[in-house]
Amino acid sequence: MNQLFIPKKPISRKLEVGAGVIVSGAVLAAWCLLTYGGVVQSNFLPRPDEVLRAFGVVLADGSLLKHTGVSLTEIYLGFFLSSIIAVPLGLFMGSFRIVAAAVEPLVNFMRYLPVTALIPLLILWIGIGIEEKIAVIFLGTFFQQIVLCADVSGQVSDDLYNVSYTLGANQRQVITRVMLPATLPGVFDTLRVTMGWAWTFLVVAELVAASSGLGYMILQAMRGLHPATIFVGIFTIGFLGLMTDLAFKWAKRMLLPWTATP
């Protein structure tokens, strides 16, 4: 037992898998116990079989795919637009004092402003369509990405720059051949983390006002008193989040092989 609580001490693969299975299994078992055991009414907490049936229904009528498609489009567009501007801007902000001086005050103001506070304004300006969701995701991730990327580029060691100068690099080469590759792993982690936040902003935006998307589907299910469909929506979001995270991890291993622990 003592062995398990030595900080950072590795554990066996068997134990690692087992611990995960046991905890997940316990949650599932508790759910079954509460519902099949009649502790909680099923219009409050649906039974697992009801959720599966609801899943079959929304899958068959195409609504799940439609709403998922809308949500994915919104999140990837918003995230992509934010990233292509925020990542370079953040990297420059962390490395060039002039960029930091210019944008830091605004960025620091905006990043403590919860994007949810902007939703009413965005609805007023843009409406409740896909453009508004993209705007919410953009504003929610943009300033966070800038700050995180600035941190990443500020941590590149001076010696890497110095050694490249003494190997003959000019200013442009120092940026393209040292700063960019040196910051790639950190940028990747930033994207992975902010992608998780983007899901939150998306669902909030869809819950507030939307005509499609997974958040809208959940809201409609609540209004129609279909808790099972709410669960389908929640599980779908969880599953998509998990898949995105795995994709990031996989891509990092493929694209940045040097970051693998030896």
Next chain:
Amino acid sequence: MGRVSVDKVTLRFVSARVGTVVALENLSLEVPDKQFAVIVGPSGCGKSSLLYLIAGLNQVSGGQCSLDGTPVSGPGADRGMVFQSYSLFPWLTVQKNVEFGLSLRGMDAQERNERARHYISAVGLNGFEDAYSNQLSGGMQQRVAIARSLANDPEVLLMDEPFGALDSQTRSIMQELLVSIWEKEQKTVLFVTHDIDEALFLGDVVYVMSARPGAIIDRVEVALDRPRHYDVVTSQHFIDMKKGIMANLHHEVQRSMTMN
């Protein structure tokens, strides 16, 4: 050619805590082509700062550094540098690290590859061409850094306590390796260390620096035969030179400690 002149160089900087600090004052030295010169001094004496000035990574407050008569105005490939932190590019393999300077210049892939292989083999790392730096020990990483500098064919090699972070066994192996490579390459080397044994074992000439503000207080010609082997450190002549430098340095270290 690789003649380094440091002419009455002064370096001042302003620190928020203690105000203006004079790191180097009126420091002059002359390193002829193909000489192995070592600067030894107490920590904080400004010996590394001097290398940064010669490399062009920092600017003098007064005086001038020059290479073959041309004043230093910024960094360049003619002055290669090896740092105490191994400073390999972690995203590049050993091979690509060594090729880095060559590819900056646009040398064609074939030639670059051969040159890099030659120097990887010179530092004894055959078979590690495709390894990344996080798969190498400290000594191996520093060997790659040395190969990377040499492959770029600088006029002068500036070395800033390159073996300072290595354990003592690895350090002495690295010193022997460096001496043997230098005996073949015949390049001007300016090597900074606080280790007197290392200074005497490697150098043709050892400069002793004072505590801040750094100035040259002694110059020792090391009349030891080359090629050198490690048992030279036990010879009487070596010990006599060491005693002389130690006496000088001891006083400076004490001075630097009361200063801080």
